[in-house]
Amino acid sequence: MVEQAQGSVGGNSDYDAVGGGAAVASVVDLFYRKVLGDPQLAGYFVDTDLTRLKRHQVQLVSQVMGGPVTYEGADLAEAHKGRGITDEDFGQVVVHLVHSLEEHEVPADIVGRVVTALGATQADIVTAS
Template identity: 45%
Template structure:
């Protein structure tokens, strides 16, 4: 039986995902709006969890062993606007890594699904 390669295989597996995550946090920490959220955070651990999460979302063999995303971001007061910025940084690095349209679209769908468990306010709030 011939099965089509997973997104994980298409983009080059764990080494490419690790590289994407490295560049992603370089951009996030270089963004003055987002940097404060990461003060005092164990970055090597966070990067490991993000690699596992991305690998499993893309169909790789690594199971995600980090916390539930709602639990991990509870109490941080993440705004909808900051969430979207983080998403934009992720898209930028995935695009730069040559990831195809279909994968970008699916990652976009996942970002849409998990948003409500990560942001601390309703998206519509305007003040």
């Protein structure tokens, strides 16, 4: 299960504060360019339907930010089962996400809430030591 970040700016959700769906999609696009360009991580995405994956990631980030979107992808534990993802790999993904959010000038407090919410999924995603 994915937690929703509990922040709001001026009565609006974090999703609204960053510019809504188009902004989240742009962050996710940049995020995957970074991840796929990272030799440590790129191998996890061989034979992956990237269009579908990006759509699910947009849903996930949108939901975490309090947007009017519900994540409809597979259960995170099931989706990552058997992939051999390490804590180091997970941390590297977080670094790319933070940089992608920062490059889109997302305020630090919102970045922090997103990272905290997604960090709560680490136990579901990390399957190797």
